[in-house]
Amino acid sequence: MHKLLYYIAFLLLLSSCEYFQQAQPVDAVVIAGDAYLSQEDIENLLPEQYTKEDSTIIVSSYINNWATERLLMQNARKNISLSQQEQLDKLIEKYRFELYSQAYKQELTKQNLDTVIKLAAIENYFKQHQKDFKLNEDLVQFRYIQLDPLYTDVDMVDKLFNKGSIDAFKKLDSLCLGFKSHFLNDSIWVQKNIVFNRVTTITPSNEERYIKDNKYWKLEDSVGVYLVRFNNVLRRGDNAPLSYVKPTIKQVLLNRRKLNYIKKLEKDLLDDAIKSKKFQIKS
Template sequence: MYKLFYYIAFLLFLSSCEYFQQAQPVDAVVMVGDAYLSQDDIKNLLPDQYTKEDSAIIVSSYINNWATERLLMQNARKNISLSQQEQLDKLIEKYRFELYSQAYKQELTKQNLDTVIKPAAVDKYFEEHQKDFKLNEDLVQFRYIQLDPLYTDVGSIDKLFKSGTEDAYRKLDSLSLGFKSHFLNDSIWVQKKIVFDRVSAINPSNEERYIKDKKYWKLEDSVGVYLVRFNNVLRRGDNAPLSYVKPTIKQVLLNRRKLNYIKKLEKDLLDDAIKSKKFQIKS
């Protein structure tokens, strides 16, 4: 820690003599004007386990930043006009009120707001705003299996894959440790780029040939053998399916509920203050 103490001593030496003439707290380690860092402040910076080198880096960086901020503040107070300082102080005070108000409202919301959005509410909102949910990208429902090029029993896997029954899925799942990768839930809508990521044999240059409704493909490249079936395809500009936009709708409804709760909270707060005469407007 010797380097650290030398560093702190050097910072103290750089401080002007008038700082030392002021009454200093007993445990002050670094001072800039009336502001100071105590020994405890320095200790609290350090993690539970640290090396001497780490401690020197952490403390010196923090002291530099701390001192720079306060020196800039002192210079600003000396060089910025009083009228501008008053404006800044008003902004600071306003920001202070906003921070406390937001923290208080968030805490009340967390404690009291019902965040469960019922399926019926989601369905109703979707029906009323369906025209607003247009896709800005292609979506697909597909399933695939990627096998190693040397996989010995592609035929039996292909047969199970084509059948698409629950029993076939269970058998494929039991064999999945032998697959390079797979995805069998073709009821889920996913972005088209997922196909490119998972099935390297399909890419933007040949997608028009392969990505079509109700199409099955067995493809090969240097990476593997792919069994792919597209269930449905939606294009950019089509109406978005409910299952895909459901999370968005839930968030919209939850945000609306939060806003209504906060409006009621603010109104009740004012009403209670008026009744109790905590809030009065003198005529």
């Protein structure tokens, strides 16, 4: 490991005789202009358990990137005008303030913001903005079962499937290990493409024939027997159902709550600073 580190350091040092003219810290292992890495810096890069091959890849990659960044920075300081450097330093300082401020606000928000959005608030928002929720894709409520072509009791499964009662679904759940695939939760809305992925006999070229409200199909191909029932179908441009856009509305309301909390936080911060005379505007 030590041989590897000193070898890499040696290669970097050879790239300019200027390196040998500078005073080097005693614990420096890698020098790049006026920057350096110590033995401890290098060792901290490595995970607790590593092989010789791992250490070679990790250390050499890091050192090359580190040296490139430092040398570019040093050359930039020498070749970019002082006025441009001042502008860059102001941007860096502004970014530094923004990073600290954002981290602080995020932490306070995480600790203090109530993230529970009640169903009544979601429903109220949906009623007020329902015209804004138009579908940009087709949705379906459907269930299906795919059986092996040699499945021995297709008729029994078919009867349970069409019955659609809670007891029938419980019975189907107990038999599901014998199915090739299945989806029985036909109360939720899903994207139409899921139908094409799950039921390969239904394709974009024949969907108009099969994907309709309240339609049942028993279909077969070389890989299986498909029992399919469509409850409802919504087309692109239709009003989106509440259950489908509920997560979106919840996020909208949560974001609004976050913004209001941050505005209040910033206002209270200024008010407190004015009262305590930490913030003053002198004429």
